[in-house]
Amino acid sequence: MGIVRKTKGVTTILKFFNQKGEATSVVHLIDLLKDKMNKTTVYRILDRLEHDGIIHSFNGKDGLKWYAKSIGCSADQHLDEHPHFQCTKCDKVECLPVEVKIPTIKNHKIDSTNILLLGKCEACSD
Amino acid sequence: MGIVRKTKGVTTILKFFNQKGEATSVVHLIDLLKDKMNKTTVYRILDRLEHDGIIHSFNGKDGLKWYAKSIGCSADQHLDEHPHFQCTKCDKVECLPVEVKIPTIKNHKIDSTNILLLGKCEACSD
DNA sequence: ATATTTTCGCAACTTTGTTGCATTAACAGT
DNA sequence: ACTGTTAATGCAACAAAGTTGCGAAAATAT
Ligand SMILES: [Mn+2]
Ligand SMILES: [Mn+2]
Ligand SMILES: [Zn+2]
Ligand SMILES: [Zn+2]
Numbered sequence: 001m002g003i004v005r006k007t008k009g010v011t012t013i014l015k016f017f018n019q020k021g022e023a024t025s026v027v028h029l030i031d032l033l034k035d036k037m038n039k040t041t042v043y044r045i046l047d048r049l050e051h052d053g054i055i056h057s058f059n060g061k062d063g064l065k066w067y068a069k070s071i072g073c074s075a076d077q078h079l080d081e082h083p084h085f086q087c088t089k090c091d092k093v094e095c096l097p098v099e100v101k102i103p104t105i106k107n108h109k110i111d112s113t114n115i116l117l118l119g120k121c122e123a124c125s126d
Numbered sequence: 127m128g129i130v131r132k133t134k135g136v137t138t139i140l141k142f143f144n145q146k147g148e149a150t151s152v153v154h155l156i157d158l159l160k161d162k163m164n165k166t167t168v169y170r171i172l173d174r175l176e177h178d179g180i181i182h183s184f185n186g187k188d189g190l191k192w193y194a195k196s197i198g199c200s201a202d203q204h205l206d207e208h209p210h211f212q213c214t215k216c217d218k219v220e221c222l223p224v225e226v227k228i229p230t231i232k233n234h235k236i237d238s239t240n241i242l243l244l245g246k247c248e249a250c251s252d
Numbered sequence: 253a254t255a256t257t258t259t260c261g262c263a264a265c266t267t268t269g270t271t272g273c274a275t276t277a278a279c280a281g282t
Numbered sequence: 283a284c285t286g287t288t289a290a291t292g293c294a295a296c297a298a299a300g301t302t303g304c305g306a307a308a309a310t311a312t
Pocket of ligand 4: 217
């Protein structure tokens with residue numbers, strides 16, 4: 001189930017994603033909010049926000065779970081099919097508003113993609 | 127460091143990859159070999175084999191670590207830049223011998239890619 | 253055969269994420 | 283504004299994946 005009650009925690013996390021704009025790992029968010037709410041609560045609020053299409057999740061390098069704000073999604077329509085970029089130096093992640101063409105694979109029905117590009121971000125390039 | 131001594135454990139895991147051919151999650155391999163060797167040993171042998179370019183690793187869905195045999199790689203040259211397919215029903219993973227064109231991203235130097243395609247495999251399609 | 257040093261097993265630990273349950277707090281209805 | 287319902291939270295305990303340190307065992311070099 002998605003968000004039903006607008007609790008203090010929900011408001012806090014919503015504000016975070018609206019202000020910050022950037023993607024965040026769950027680990028980082030838990031640490032950031034450790035004085036305000038329990039980690040279980042963070043996980044559960046993120047679940048509900050994703051269910052409602054307000055944020056979307058993906059796996060960064062090392063398999064860590066990340067979240068970022070969604071645009072144009074709802075509980076019915078999750079159309080966040082975009083690749084992500086992660087810097088191997090500073091670990092920052094960006095949602096990439098581009099389309100990656102996936103070749104058709106014989107005898108395989110592809111439902112979704114999970115594309116992570118690794119490299120150096122602008123700030124970390126030398 | 128890579129493989130220096132050809133131990134029983136190394137031989138067992140090498141044989142596994144040569145015979146089976148398919149990709150395997152570390153978790154599965156540990157379970158399969160639980161009577162023959164310790165999980166720490168499995169992790170360490172996989173590390174060394176990957177370092178030597180004999181196998182390669184990637185993250186499957188839920189961020190789990192998987193390994194598969196490499197072709198044409200060495201300790202110096204790791205050129206396993208291919209996407210992977212994972213079935214959402216039976217969890218099976220396949221290395222895909224295709225090339226995915228990644229558009230250039232302004233101000234970003236992309237060093238490697240991590241592409242996981244999710245869907246139904248041939249056996250699981252209805 | 254013996255010495256050297258890599259590799260292994262084991263136990264303990266870390267990190268990420270989940271579950272159950274009692275308590276708290278939204279909020280709908282009056 | 284008060285009250286009842288139930289969603290949401292905190293907490294503690296747990297689970298799974300993966301790592302570390304160290305003494306013992308097993309490869310391999312001499
Ligand atoms: Mn995104
Ligand atoms: Mn592969
Ligand atoms: Zn960077
Ligand atoms: Zn399947």
